Amino acid sequence: METLFLDLGLPHTLSSFLAMTVWAVLLIHFLAIYAGVTSWVERRVAAKMQSRVGPNRVGPQGILQWLADGVKLILKESIDPEGADRFMFYLAPFLMVCGVFATFVVLPWGSFIIPADLNVGILYLISITALVVIGILMAGWASNSKWALLGGMRSAAQIVTYEIPVAMGLLPAIMAAGSLQMGHLMAAQGWAPWEWFAFQNPFAALSFFLFFIGSIAESNRIPFDLPEAESELVAGYFTEYSGFKFAAFSLAEFGNTWVVGAVTAAVFLGGGNLPAFLGESAILSLVVFTAKTLFAVFLLMWIRWTLPRFRIDQMMDFSWKYMLPLAFVAFFGQAIYMMLTYESAMAQQIISHGMFLVFLLVLFKFTGRVMLNVREQLSPVNSPASDLVAPAQPTVETEAQAVTE
Amino acid sequence: MNLPELFFYLFAGVTVGFAVVVAFSTNLLHSAFTLFFLLFFMAGFYALLGGDFLAMVQLMVYAGGINVLLIFGTMLTADVAQPERSNLSFQGVLTFFSGVAFTAVLLAVFEHTTWPLLEQPAEVGPTTIDIGKLLLKEYVLPFEVISFLLVAAMVGAIMVVKGGKEQ
Numbered sequence: 001m002e003t004l005f006l007d008l009g010l011p012h013t014l015s016s017f018l019a020m021t022v023w024a025v026l027l028i029h030f031l032a033i034y035a036g037v038t039s040w041v042e043r044r045v046a047a048k049m050q051s052r053v054g055p056n057r058v059g060p061q062g063i064l065q066w067l068a069d070g071v072k073l074i075l076k077e078s079i080d081p082e083g084a085d086r087f088m089f090y091l092a093p094f095l096m097v098c099g100v101f102a103t104f105v106v107l108p109w110g111s112f113i114i115p116a117d118l119n120v121g122i123l124y125l126i127s128i129t130a131l132v133v134i135g136i137l138m139a140g141w142a143s144n145s146k147w148a149l150l151g152g153m154r155s156a157a158q159i160v161t162y163e164i165p166v167a168m169g170l171l172p173a174i175m176a177a178g179s180l181q182m183g184h185l186m187a188a189q190g191w192a193p194w195e196w197f198a199f200q201n202p203f204a205a206l207s208f209f210l211f212f213i214g215s216i217a218e219s220n221r222i223p224f225d226l227p228e229a230e231s232e233l234v235a236g237y238f239t240e241y242s243g244f245k246f247a248a249f250s251l252a253e254f255g256n257t258w259v260v261g262a263v264t265a266a267v268f269l270g271g272g273n274l275p276a277f278l279g280e281s282a283i284l285s286l287v288v289f290t291a292k293t294l295f296a297v298f299l300l301m302w303i304r305w306t307l308p309r310f311r312i313d314q315m316m317d318f319s320w321k322y323m324l325p326l327a328f329v330a331f332f333g334q335a336i337y338m339m340l341t342y343e344s345a346m347a348q349q350i351i352s353h354g355m356f357l358v359f360l361l362v363l364f365k366f367t368g369r370v371m372l373n374v375r376e377q378l379s380p381v382n383s384p385a386s387d388l389v390a391p392a393q394p395t396v397e398t399e400a401q402a403v404t405e
Numbered sequence: 406m407n408l409p410e411l412f413f414y415l416f417a418g419v420t421v422g423f424a425v426v427v428a429f430s431t432n433l434l435h436s437a438f439t440l441f442f443l444l445f446f447m448a449g450f451y452a453l454l455g456g457d458f459l460a461m462v463q464l465m466v467y468a469g470g471i472n473v474l475l476i477f478g479t480m481l482t483a484d485v486a487q488p489e490r491s492n493l494s495f496q497g498v499l500t501f502f503s504g505v506a507f508t509a510v511l512l513a514v515f516e517h518t519t520w521p522l523l524e525q526p527a528e529v530g531p532t533t534i535d536i537g538k539l540l541l542k543e544y545v546l547p548f549e550v551i552s553f554l555l556v557a558a559m560v561g562a563i564m565v566v567k568g569g570k571e572q
Contacts, residue, residue: 013408088438119531123461130469134441137476141434153480160473180533 023115027104035254036066042254042301049305070247078243085142092139093241093248099131100255107262108182110272110285121182122174125263126167129218132252133159136237139249143240151236154312155220161319162217162224168327169211172204172334173197173267186271194349194356198268201351203333208268210327212296215264216303217319219256223307224315261296265289269296409453416449437472437479444468458533 005015040055040063047054056062080086106121108114118124133156140152174180176197177188189196198208217224238249265271272289274281310318341347423443430436444467451460540548 013411016408088435118457119533120457120461123458123465127461127465127469130441130445130464130473133469133473134438134476137473137480138438141480149480153477156473156477160470163469 027115028101031101031104031255031258032251034258035251036070038254038257038297039069039250040066042304045298045301046305049302073247074244076243078245079240081144081240083144084240085144088138088142089240090245092135092142093238093245093252095135095138096132096252097248097255099128099135100252100259102128102131103259106182107259108186108266108271108289110282110287110289111183111186111274112272112280112282112285114183117181117183120180122170122180122185122263122267125259126163126170129159129163135252139241140237143237145240147234147239148237151234151239155237158220158224158315159218161316162214162323165210165319165323165327166214166218168324168331169207169209169214170267171327171331172207175334175338176200176204182266185267186273189270189273191270191273191275193270193359194352195273196268196270199352199355199359200348201334201337201355203330203337204268205355206326207330207334208264210323210330211268212260212264212299214319214323215260216300217315219253219260219300221300222304223310225309257297257300258293260300261293262289264296265292412449413453416446416453420446420450433482434476434479437476440475441468441472444472455530456532458536 005018006012008015010018043065044054044056044062046052054062055065058064058068080089103125105116106114106118106124108117136152136155136159138152140148140150140155143149173185177185179185179188193199197204199205238246241249266289269292271292272285274285274288278284337351341351420443423439423446426439427436427443430439444463448460448463448468451457451463
């Protein structure tokens with residue numbers, strides 16, 4: 001994009017500055033619209049999973065619900081709690097949005113478009129989370145409320161705790177690619193599933209699971225949404241927020257789902273790599289990458305609406321006693337795997353194809369199970385035509401037995 | 406003025422401003438939060454100097470780790486907003502003498518050191534590969550000794566906590 005402005009005859013400083021500005025404007029608008037649409041999609045998916053309808057009134061299938069929500073939140077009165085630290089109270093939500101938005105600097109858009117392919121891209125992605133932690137702590141303290149303070153403390157502790165398994169979970173992929181750069185990480189994988197880091201070997205698969213679980217915890221979603229546990233803390237660190245500041249928190253929360261999805265897709269699921277016969281099309285690569293990202297986002301939603309919430313001590317135990325040792329196992333395992341298969345491409349091929357076959361097996365088993373469930377649900381429970389009425393017969397038999405006895 | 410220079414003055418101005426707030430704020434927690442932004446902008450200097458890895462470590466360790474711990478600690482302190490317990494409560498005479506002495510030593514060091522100047526800015530490139538090679542080849546012994554020290558410190562911390570519980 002910088003060359004575009006240079007071609008127009010603008011000086012170097014101005015053109016690179018303009019290029020940055022254009023990227024920033026594009027990305028922040030994408031973030032805002034994506035977060036809005038996702039808030040609607042998430043509610044619809046949740047409703048589907050819980051046999052409800054969900055928002056379906058505003059626009060066809062309720063697709064404009066997020067606009068209505070946004071307008072409502074902007075028009076709402078912005079309440080300052082008594083004794084709140086006003087400046088910090090107003091600053092905190094926007095710090096959180098900054099923390100999420102800042103990660104978009106290194107997030108790729110397919111194999112060919114990356115806003116800034118930093119040499120330390122993945123490290124930047126991990127360390128910029130600090131802004132979110134500070135935003136949460138600030139919101140918790142400035143609200144002058146016990147719920148908010150406790151929620152903020154919990155949330156910050158949780159993010160700091162799960163940052164370690166997340167970073168350790170990324171390490172095997174970094175080792176295999178030999179680089180911290182997003183572009184290199186994607187280029188080290190291929191288009192086919194058996195060339196992805198997620199299926200490279202058992203240890204890489206383990207690190208993929210650790211990364212994904214840790215990311216869920218870092219984005220404060222169920223089963224790790226203790227900071228906002230309604231039964232204990234009302235709404236956690238944003239208990240006292242209303243109006244547009246509350247909307248900013250939601251923006252950060254839903255925007256974060258894209259960040260998790262995009263990192264998962266780029267580092268573990270092959271990024272936007274295309275098979276050779278499709279050529280080097282940036283658009284197609286973008287489509288592939290977006291599809292993978294959205295699938296990871298759907299996984300996040302799926303987990304959120306099917307699992308119950310952890311207790312606080314279980315949450316801490318889970319990170320320190322299980323995930324961290326497993327992360328070390330994955331790290332050393334990957335090192336040993338790389339040493340053993342360093343010279344034999346054959347062994348690498350066999351292991352990765354085997355991993356993919358195992359995955360397919362699990363997938364088929366799972367699909368079969370789901371199909372079974374769907375079939376059982378399709379047959380109406382109370383109609384005499386269904387075979388679910390069958391349990392009536394055994395009772396007759398037992399009665400008959402009782403009579404004979 | 407080229408872009409790095411512009412950003413240098415921007416970072417420098419902002420960092421000094423934050424430092425003033427950290428030093429003179431009457432609210433301890435404001436100081437702690439401002440310190441975060443100070444450390445955050447320090448990473449900008451490292452990035453301008455070509456130390457990409459160092460900048461990220463600054464963000465991760467100082468801003469994301471140490472400062473968050475510091476804020477936790479400050480939150481557990483009672484009466485953070487009391488002026489008599491914050492930055493303004495310093496011992497005037499003692500501070501004056503120690504400050505003057507410290508500045509004098511610093512000035513002497515600055516005066517008597519010959520600072521080597523490069524004729525032109527060094528070639529700035531990715532540093533991660535070189536850092537990795539140096540750590541695992543040339544400086545592998547210091548690296549291992551320091552990691553051993555850190556493990557010892559961690560075990561010690563756990564022992565202290567456990568001992569406290571038993572008593």
